[in-house]
Amino acid sequence: MRVAIVGFPYCGKSALFRAISGIPADHLKPAEENLASVKVPEPRLELLEQLFKPKRRIEAAIDFVDLPGSGEGDGEHAGLTKHLPTLRQCDALLVIVRAFESGAVPMHGNRIDPERDLAEMHDELLLADMFICDNRIDKLEKAVTKPTKDSEQQKHELDLLKRCREALENEQPIRDIVQPGEQEKMLRSFGFLTLKPLLVVINVAEDKIGREPPFHDPRAATTFALCAEIEAEIIQMDRKDRPEFMDGYGIQALARDRIIHSCFDALGMIVFFTGGDTEVRAWAIPTNTPVVEAAGKIHTDMQRGFIRAETIAYDDLHAAGSFREAKSADKVRLEPKNYIVQDGDVINIKFNV
Numbered sequence: 001m002r003v004a005i006v007g008f009p010y011c012g013k014s015a016l017f018r019a020i021s022g023i024p025a026d027h028l029k030p031a032e033e034n035l036a037s038v039k040v041p042e043p044r045l046e047l048l049e050q051l052f053k054p055k056r057r058i059e060a061a062i063d064f065v066d067l068p069g070s071g072e073g074d075g076e077h078a079g080l081t082k083h084l085p086t087l088r089q090c091d092a093l094l095v096i097v098r099a100f101e102s103g104a105v106p107m108h109g110n111r112i113d114p115e116r117d118l119a120e121m122h123d124e125l126l127l128a129d130m131f132i133c134d135n136r137i138d139k140l141e142k143a144v145t146k147p148t149k150d151s152e153q154q155k156h157e158l159d160l161l162k163r164c165r166e167a168l169e170n171e172q173p174i175r176d177i178v179q180p181g182e183q184e185k186m187l188r189s190f191g192f193l194t195l196k197p198l199l200v201v202i203n204v205a206e207d208k209i210g211r212e213p214p215f216h217d218p219r220a221a222t223t224f225a226l227c228a229e230i231e232a233e234i235i236q237m238d239r240k241d242r243p244e245f246m247d248g249y250g251i252q253a254l255a256r257d258r259i260i261h262s263c264f265d266a267l268g269m270i271v272f273f274t275g276g277d278t279e280v281r282a283w284a285i286p287t288n289t290p291v292v293e294a295a296g297k298i299h300t301d302m303q304r305g306f307i308r309a310e311t312i313a314y315d316d317l318h319a320a321g322s323f324r325e326a327k328s329a330d331k332v333r334l335e336p337k338n339y340i341v342q343d344g345d346v347i348n349i350k351f352n353v
Contacts, residue, residue, distance in 0.1 A: 001284065002063040003263050004090040006080065008108040008117055011098040012203040012228040017066035019231035020256045033086060034066040040264055040271075040284070041257050044314055044344065048273055048280035051322065060271055060284035062263055065090065080124050080193075087128075088191025092263055093198050095121055096228070099214060100205035114202055115215055122219065125193045126168050132190055133165045157186055168194070173219060197221050197266035199259070203228045210250035221266040224258065231255040270343035273314065274298065285341060292337035295349045305353035309335045314344035 005020075007013045014028060021036035028034050039059040049057055067083045080087060087093070097114040098107075108117065140158040144151060160183060167177045173194035178184055187195060200220040202213050206227055213225035230249060234242055235256060246252075264284070271282045272294060285294050291311070296303030312323070312332045320326035341347070 001061075001092075001263075001267060001269065002065060002090045003092045003094050004083075004087050005064060005066050005094045005096060006083075006087070006121070007096040008098075008121070010105050010108050011096050011117070012100075013066055013096055015228035015232045016094075016096050016201060016203070017064060019226075019228055019235055020064050020259060022235045022256075024236065025232075028066070031068050033068070033083070035063060037061045037063050038256070038260060040260055040282070042271065042282045044271075044273070045280055045282060047314075047318055048275045048346070052275045052277055052280055054275065054277055054279045056279045058279055058281040060264075060269075060282045062260060064094075080128055084128060087193055090196065091267055092196050093125075093193065094201065094259070094263070095198065095220075096201040096203055097121070099202050099208070099225075100227070102205075118200065118217060122171075122173075126171060126173070129174060129192045129194050130165065130168045132192065133161055133168060136190065137161050137165060160186060164192070173198075197263075199262055199266060200224070201226060201228070201259070206230060206249070210252075222262045224255065224262075226255045228255075270341070272341050272343075272345045272347050274347060274349075289341050290337060291335055291339045291341050291347065291349075294341045294347070295351065298349065301353045302349045302351045305351040306337050307350040307352055308337075309339060310348040310350060311335045311339070312346050313342065314346055317346055 005013050005017055014025070017023070017034060017036070018025060018028070021038055023034070023036055039061050042059045045057050045059065065086060067086065095118065097117040098112060099114040101112055137158065140154055140161065144154050144158060163177060164174050164187070167174060174187070174192050175195050175197075178187060178195060184195070198220045200217045200223045202223065202225045204211070204225050204227055208225065209227050209230065211225060213223045216223045231254070234245060234251070234254065237245060268287045269284045270287050271284055274281050274283065283294065283297055285297060291309045292303055292306045295306050295309070310332060312326055316331040317323070317326050320329055320331060323332070326332055
């Protein structure tokens with residue numbers, strides 16, 4: 001899973017990246033893409049650690065990439081054009097807009113107008129997708145005039161892309177008109193930006209911390225209001241010093257954790273667990289994944305030689321207190337390969353190759 005942080009210059013992108021990743025400012029590469037793998041907080045692993053006493057614990061992770069703002073680093077490029085290859089490979093977009101005044105930080109476009117900045121960013125995303133859409137439609141229209149074994153598939157793709165183009169021309173993101181499943185799969189290789197989940201961060205001044213966002217973007221999965229610079233300072237503190245500092249600003253929870261979980265939810269991901277004396281681990285998989293495919297995420301041999309999955313819900317294990325008690329209460333199930341994994345399942349794969 002990879003999430004791109006995008007925004008105009010001087011909006012606080014790098015501060016937000018530092019707040020999420022914990023990487024100090026002097027470790028970042030100016031005017032370049034910066035990448036960090038960030039653990040998804042998972043307190044449920046603590047119970048498995050108590051039960052298995054493993055050598056290590058492994059959380060699921062999300063990669064965050066910080067992109068230089070529009071126009072930064074190369075005067076020839078405007079908007080997101082320079083970073084399209086990176087953006088198209090990402091799974092979600094985290095857009096940050098500036099809502100704070102500061103004499104020390106220049107203003108993009110000589111203004112502080114987060115709603116207008118967000119509207120411009122949406123326009124850039126729409127235009128980037130329109131470019132890809134038009135090019136592919138042109139190629140398909142020529143291809144379907146020459147009958148081949150792929151003609152029917154090409155006609156379906158052409159019809160879908162024309163619907164996408166119509167939506168983009170009406171300033172509507174592709175995610176609004178494409179159905180999950182076959183349609184989404186058909187478009188996946190294009191990396192359309194407006195097909196990806198979108199989250200919005202409004203970067204506010206210190207005196208606005210703790211308040212509701214000044215507006216909500218109806219096109220976004222979630223809209224946050226936070227002060228990126230303060231959140232970046234908190235991450236650099238010793239853990240024991242954080243609560244007092246956060247209380248002083250009325251911060252209930254780290255923005256990092258809220259953003260990570262929101263990205264996880266926007267991407268439609270769940271977690272299942274495995275455990276043993278070597279490690280306990282959280283595995284991230286898409287919702288509605290059959291257990292045989294989840295087994296393949298652990299190891300391809302497990303998917304190939306799958307027999308059954310010994311499964312218990314985390315809440316049942318927590319209530320029982322141990323696997324022995326859970327089995328006595330008939331809470332441990334043997335599931336076939338078509339079983340759909342549920343969030344929090346603790347799974348032991350039985351296989352033979």
